Amino acid sequence: MKLNGVYMRSKIKILTILLLAMSLIGCTSISNSNDQGEIIVAPTVAKLDINGSWKATKYEIMDPSTNDKNEAEDLLTKRISFNSELAAIGHNYLGNPKYKLKVMNPNYFLVNEYKWTKTDLGNKDVEITSVSDDNNVFCDFIKLDNNNGLLIYKGVLYNLTKTDDSTLRQWDVGVNVRSEDSMGNLNENYNDPIGVLIGLKSSREKLSTGQYGPAEYRTLWVSFKDDKLSEPKEIKDLLVPRMKGFWSIKVNHTENKGYIDEEFEVTQTNEKEQMSKVKPMANGYDLYRDISFVGNDYIATQYYKGNNFKNNYVSEQILPVDNTKTLKGVDIVTLLGEEAQKSFYMAWKDQVGNLSEEAKEKLNVAAPNYENYTMIRKNGHWLLQGKISAIDQDNFNGVSFNINYPPTKKLVNHDKLFVSWNSIKEVVPAAVDAYTAYNGRLVFIVTKDKIDIYQIKNGSIVTNSIGTISLKNNESVVMCEWVVTGQSVDKWDKQVNSIKDSEKKP
Numbered sequence: 001m002k003l004n005g006v007y008m009r010s011k012i013k014i015l016t017i018l019l020l021a022m023s024l025i026g027c028t029s030i031s032n033s034n035d036q037g038e039i040i041v042a043p044t045v046a047k048l049d050i051n052g053s054w055k056a057t058k059y060e061i062m063d064p065s066t067n068d069k070n071e072a073e074d075l076l077t078k079r080i081s082f083n084s085e086l087a088a089i090g091h092n093y094l095g096n097p098k099y100k101l102k103v104m105n106p107n108y109f110l111v112n113e114y115k116w117t118k119t120d121l122g123n124k125d126v127e128i129t130s131v132s133d134d135n136n137v138f139c140d141f142i143k144l145d146n147n148n149g150l151l152i153y154k155g156v157l158y159n160l161t162k163t164d165d166s167t168l169r170q171w172d173v174g175v176n177v178r179s180e181d182s183m184g185n186l187n188e189n190y191n192d193p194i195g196v197l198i199g200l201k202s203s204r205e206k207l208s209t210g211q212y213g214p215a216e217y218r219t220l221w222v223s224f225k226d227d228k229l230s231e232p233k234e235i236k237d238l239l240v241p242r243m244k245g246f247w248s249i250k251v252n253h254t255e256n257k258g259y260i261d262e263e264f265e266v267t268q269t270n271e272k273e274q275m276s277k278v279k280p281m282a283n284g285y286d287l288y289r290d291i292s293f294v295g296n297d298y299i300a301t302q303y304y305k306g307n308n309f310k311n312n313y314v315s316e317q318i319l320p321v322d323n324t325k326t327l328k329g330v331d332i333v334t335l336l337g338e339e340a341q342k343s344f345y346m347a348w349k350d351q352v353g354n355l356s357e358e359a360k361e362k363l364n365v366a367a368p369n370y371e372n373y374t375m376i377r378k379n380g381h382w383l384l385q386g387k388i389s390a391i392d393q394d395n396f397n398g399v400s401f402n403i404n405y406p407p408t409k410k411l412v413n414h415d416k417l418f419v420s421w422n423s424i425k426e427v428v429p430a431a432v433d434a435y436t437a438y439n440g441r442l443v444f445i446v447t448k449d450k451i452d453i454y455q456i457k458n459g460s461i462v463t464n465s466i467g468t469i470s471l472k473n474n475e476s477v478v479m480c481e482w483v484v485t486g487q488s489v490d491k492w493d494k495q496v497n498s499i500k501d502s503e504k505k506p
Contacts, residue, residue: 048099050129050141050149052165054080056158062116063155072156080151080160083167087131087138089153094131094138095170100422102128106142106150107404112381113140114152115406117339123350130420136459137420189439193225195489196437196444197496198451199238199294199479202472204311211260212311214253215290217478220469221496222453223489224442229453229467235499240321241481242296245270246495247321249299251289260286260309264301264324269499288313293375293382294479295411297321298330300375308394316374316387318411329371332384336408343405344370344386351388351401362396363388375407377477380417380424380434382407414438414482419461427461428452435480446477 059072078090087097102109106121109128121142129141141160142150151158202216219239223230237250248267253260261283286309293300298320302313305327317329333341348368355363365388373386384403390396407415417424418440424431433446436456443461445452453467483492 048082048084049101049127049143050082050099051084051167052082053163053167054082054149054151054160055163056080056151057161059156059158060118061155062114062152062157071154072158075153075156075158079168081166081168082131082141083169086168086170086172088168089139089151094133097131097133097138100130100132100420102130104128108402109140109142110152110157111404111406112379112383116157117343117405119150119157132420133459189484190441192439192484193223193486193489194437194439194441195221195223195483195492196435197221197239197241197479197481197492198444198469198477199240199481200471200475201291201478203474203476206311212288212309214251214262217250217291219479221493222467222469223493224437225486225489232469233496233500235496236503238291238294238479239269239496239499240294240296240479241483241492242321244268249291249294249321249324251291259283260288262287262289264289264291264299264319266321266324269495291478292316293411296413296481298335298411299324301329302374303327304393306393310394312393312397314393314398315369315372315389316385317371318373318375329373331370332373332403333370335410336405340384340403340405341370344368344373344384344403347401347403348386348388351386351399355399359399362390362392363399364391373403375411377433379421382412382415417443418456419443419459423461427454427463433477435477437482437484439484444480446471451477 056076056078059076061069061072075090079088080090081088082097085096087094103125105123106126106128107119107123110116110119110121121144127143129143131138131141139151139153142152144150147162149160149162151160198220200218200220202218204212204215207213217236217238219235219237221233221235221239237248240247240249246269248269250265250267251262252265253262255261285305285307288304288309290302290313291299292302298318301317301319301324303315303317304313306314315329317327318335319326319329331341332344345368352360352365355365368386369389372389373384375382376385377383384405384407386401386403388399388401390398416436416438417434418436421434424434424443424445428445428447430447431445432448434443435446436443440456443454443456445454449471451469451471452465453469454465455462483489
């Protein structure tokens, strides 16, 4: 009987421990996993790692358009405090803040969220806490250790040191306070008409002959005016708005003497005499070319040159829209400068260092190829990605690596999400990509088979979709060009209608 009592007490202890563990797990919620391993901490966290008072010791202005030196200097003399009911940065307060925790590479975060490359925090993942009012980011906190961190606030990067565990409460500053820096929808063009040209690419299909057919491209035009969404209009190929009017980009797929030849054809739509006719070339090998990104002045492409195409590509290239005939891409230092080249080299070096000896024997690892890079989409942003090509291109696809350098306006004019990626995944769990209009009014959320369109109000996604665009099988977005204001939207609409009318003619 004594042994049974001990046994029963042991069972009770184990059950108590399990119940406690379950209650602790209930304090946090983990989001659908993504490539960056983001973990969302619920608003009612039992323990907040950045809880306490902090002092800014120095700063760097990341974005001069949103802050100035005097304001940054002033914050060096102010108290910074975080707890579950109040976030206080100087005299700016956020009541009932929500804390979301991301575990990720800090350099990746700074580059892709803030376009900042001047701070190197190493390759080790760290905890990054976003402080927000619903979907409106108040600040971001990068935890370096228990007593040191970095604060990103109003376009400035501050070094912080913890002073003590005391914090300000709402009764210290006034109840129900809200952030005066909440993003919201303060854009002066918020109520203006919106238009967007979406470029789409369908993947190649394998033919009965064993060869691969061409990738197909199309452009959709969607406008939003007087709180109404228009029916999407579709035109062939890619319609690209540029400083000098509209241009059309297509890929001509021809066969000559048993060889496949693909070339880009670029046309200024209102000057047909400038059309560059592409003649099929019998080169003694197949040439497959593909488009993965389209900007106003440059396109990201990839190509295969050989006789055993398996839907893999030898190299990546960035090409100017005005000169797509060449097989020589624009090297990264020419396009983006020396800092971008340094970032390319460091990423290439890290990638080579992580390769096995067997993999190195299959790849061109003697020196980096600064022309071998492209643009990819990840979590709602365009990123630069480099590639190490294979020696035997027919049997090995090469290895890609991310470049920690933000695409500049030479490549992308608008690449900002007005809502967080986490909030997008909460509304559409199957989301793989998203684009927001640059007046902060609409968000287009992309899944594998459709694009759902939502309005944004007060910085939050309105959960009732106002429209849906169906996608073809394995279709991806390669271009998203926005226009705002009534006159411009009408001009773009007229251009699309003109092209659609011409497509109807025999």
